[in-house]
Amino acid sequence: MNPKRNQVVEVRIEGLGSNGRGLARAEGLTFSVADALPGDRVQARVGRVREGIVEARMTAMLEPGLRRIPAVCAHFGTCGGCLWQEVSYEDQVHLKAGMVRDALGRLGIEFPFEDATAAAEPFFYRNKMEFSFGQQGGEVVLGLHVRGKFDQVFDLQRCHLQSEASNRIVDAVRAFARSAGLRVYDLMSHRGLLRFVTVREGKGTGEMMVNLVTSEDPFPEREAMAQAVLKAAPEVVTFVHTINRRKAQVATGEETTVLHGEGFIRERLEEFTFRISPASFFQTNPRQAERLYDLVAEYADLLPGERALDLYCGTGAIAMFLARRTGSVLGVESSGEAVRDALRNCAENRVEGCRFVAGDAALILKQLRKQGERFDVAAVDPPRAGMHSSALQGLIELAPPRIVYVSCNPEALATDVSRLTAAGYRAERARLVDLFPQTAHCEVVVKLVKRG
């Protein structure tokens, strides 16, 4: 079979790719079908062929494999955020567990998965949302990206992922921008002002931060905009303004000015309080992050006096959870700002025994080995792409008896775990912790133990 563009094919979906698209095999070809789920028999229109995989869009559902339910959100289907609102939350968790098992299975890795840790709150769970400005018929719109379109934004009425206060903030910013006649930054001409509004929220403290990202220097209306937002959402304890003069369409910038409050919010995870600055990384689902970090500590199984490494430690949350059991944790992180936050988080929470070094994981691992440092456990939580090959080699040479690997990307996890198993580790326990309900994103924790 040699499918042509726009040809309509009939396939049965067998699995899911890591992007959440349904995968089907027919006539020796692999089809990747948007919106289709395992068990579905669908008609789909062929698009382009990428890396040997035929991309297709579903045109008709012939026989659903999973029961569909009405989506909660009016923007479902348009919005690039939630993919799975039409299946029950229970089914979503099963789908994710299957995705992880498939990704590992493709590399011949099999181990018993424990029951997934599902989220208690499948909606309104996020503590951070990034809203984009756009323009429609000459009018300012503020919302989220249209699915698959990096350059198209739809006007958001209500999002079900953050809290209701966040919807009020979006409404207030949009109304102000319209009434003040502010211009939206244009991706093509690189002219205009408004780029993003990021809303962050401490779910455990109720504190909210608004970060307005623009392309230009202070504009005359910015104080009035901040006041309008504070009036609409008294939960906002700090309003900051970030300027991004670069062409890259990102919600970070060169300068951040605090217009109201302290310039950060606080979040609580169990007994710990964390400071969150506009640019710092923090898990987006704090209630599930508590369960994730507890699981990492359980898998690490530290005895008093044992030494732990927290590789890719960010602002130190895993190190702090591990320090409950041992007085010796070394955190390694490339961002100097995150390391400063980690030190402050430990100090403010009176956590003792954590040290942090700023630097590239591969380089630090090499130095640690040269210095003859030994660790009983390494907790590893790399960025989405997984560990760099040289960092993985460094970890293998450092040879900690136990490794707890946290991953948000099943494919990268499978690649790294297969190298670790080839180097003498055995995968002993694994569990999915669902941090991202309504989406196809997975978070997995694996415990590996050195053989012999």
Ligand SMILES: C[S@@+](CC[C@H](N)C(=O)[O-])C[C@H]1O[C@@H](n2cnc3c(N)ncnc32)[C@H](O)[C@@H]1O
């Ligand atoms: C998924 S986050 C984990 C953060 C932390 N464990 C947490 O739960 O908050 C990955 C972290 O790795 C850091 N990072 C990225 N590349 C790195 C590298 N080459 N060496 C060390 N850290 C790196 C990022 O700055 C980020 O803080």
